[in-house]
Amino acid sequence: FIRPHYWSHEHRFEKQRLSTSQPLVAPGSREARERDALRHFGIDPVYETSNTTLLASFITEMGKTKSRVETKLTTKTQRRLGKAIRRAKMMGILPQLSNPRIAPRQSQRLVLPKPS
Structure with a gap:
């Protein structure tokens, strides 16, 4: 419609x-290789399945x-990271x-005083 x-x-x-929003496109291969911290330090996510701090x-x-x-x-690291996260969830290491990091901590059992 044409409006006045x-x-x-x-x-x-x-x-x-x-x-001003971030682009919805993943970084190119060159930029990703430069910014990929896991690749830089030689960390393979599949072998870090039990490392909940890293995966979280x-x-x-x-x-x-x-x-x-x-x-x-x-792309390769992202695929392997997804595989590690899925494995950790299936093993029960990570919550589904x-x-x-955000999940509430389990409270300790309430200990009642003994009746006298």
Whole structure:
């Protein structure tokens, strides 16, 4: 539909706003190789299945694996990280539906005083 304000001077000659949000595209291979910390330190995520601290940094609050856009890993490392996270969840090391860093800690048993 054509609206009347489309013909106003302000609307016709206003500058286009630039997008300030992050791109929804994963980094290129060169950039990913430079920014991939796991690759830089020679860490293979598949062998770090029991390392919950490492894996938890690549999991969202809901327990889903973060995308390459967020992690900035290479394609190979991202695949192997996903495999490690799935294995850890199946072994019961990581919770299925939450991030272990955010999950509430289990409270200690309440000890009642003995009746006298």
